[in-house]
Amino acid sequence: MNHWLLKSExxxxxxxxxLRAPRRTTHWDGVRNYQARNTLRDLMKMGDxxxxxxxxxxxxxxxxxxxxxxxxxxxxxxxxxRDPHHDPKSVREAPTWFMVDVKAVAALPxxxxxxxxxxxxxxxxxxxxxRGSRLSVQPVTAKEWAIICRHAGVPAV
DNA sequence: GCCAACGTTGGC
DNA sequence: GCCAACGTTGGC
Numbered sequence: 001m002n003h004w005l006l007k008s009e010x011x012x013x014x015x016x017x018x019l020r021a022p023r024r025t026t027h028w029d030g031v032r033n034y035q036a037r038n039t040l041r042d043l044m045k046m047g048d049x050x051x052x053x054x055x056x057x058x059x060x061x062x063x064x065x066x067x068x069x070x071x072x073x074x075x076x077x078x079x080x081x082r083d084p085h086h087d088p089k090s091v092r093e094a095p096t097w098f099m100v101d102v103k104a105v106a107a108l109p110x111x112x113x114x115x116x117x118x119x120x121x122x123x124x125x126x127x128x129x130x131r132g133s134r135l136s137v138q139p140v141t142a143k144e145w146a147i148i149c150r151h152a153g154v155p156a157v
Numbered sequence: 158g159c160c161a162a163c164g165t166t167g168g169c
Numbered sequence: 170g171c172c173a174a175c176g177t178t179g180g181c
Contacts, residue, residue, distance in 0.1 A: 007167090055166080060167080060169095133167095134166050136166085
């Protein structure tokens with residue numbers, strides 16, 4: 001099983017929004033970056049766990065854990081001219097952009113803020129903490145996952 | 158293929 | 170709101 005981190009702005013779609021969604025599930029649409037697209041399309045597998053991170057928020061940090069419940073499939077919002085994420089270059093016959101479905105597993109007992117994560121030993125090389133890191137879908141190593149779960153006081157599953 | 162200009166992300 | 174870092178676009 002692999003682990004990932006997904007970024008969302010709290011006031012656009014928060015972890016609480018995911019908890020309130022039907023079946024606590026949503027499709028992770030709107031990603032328009034090729035590296036993140038490759039991860040969504042090729043690497044994220046059923047049951048993989050993801051940290052749900054609030055970027056550009058107050059506070060900024062990891063709010064909860066979710067899991068992949070549907071593997072990569074075309075992001076239909078790219079086909080819709082009225083959608084803010086519309087991309088005319090992506091067509092149904094040859095989609096450019098992909099998404100997965102994720103389901104909420106549990107909120108963390110408290111939000112682990114970015115500031116706090118920066119001080120946790122063992123996370124120095126985490127993608128999230130690298131200078132200028134903007135990837136909205138990114139890998140988390142098994143070690144990093146375990147360290148963060150222990151820090152949050154939740155089982156590392 | 159280079160690279161300047163531009164738009165976006167996201168921490169602060 | 171500012172601005173550094175990054176990815177993409179497009180002229181050449």
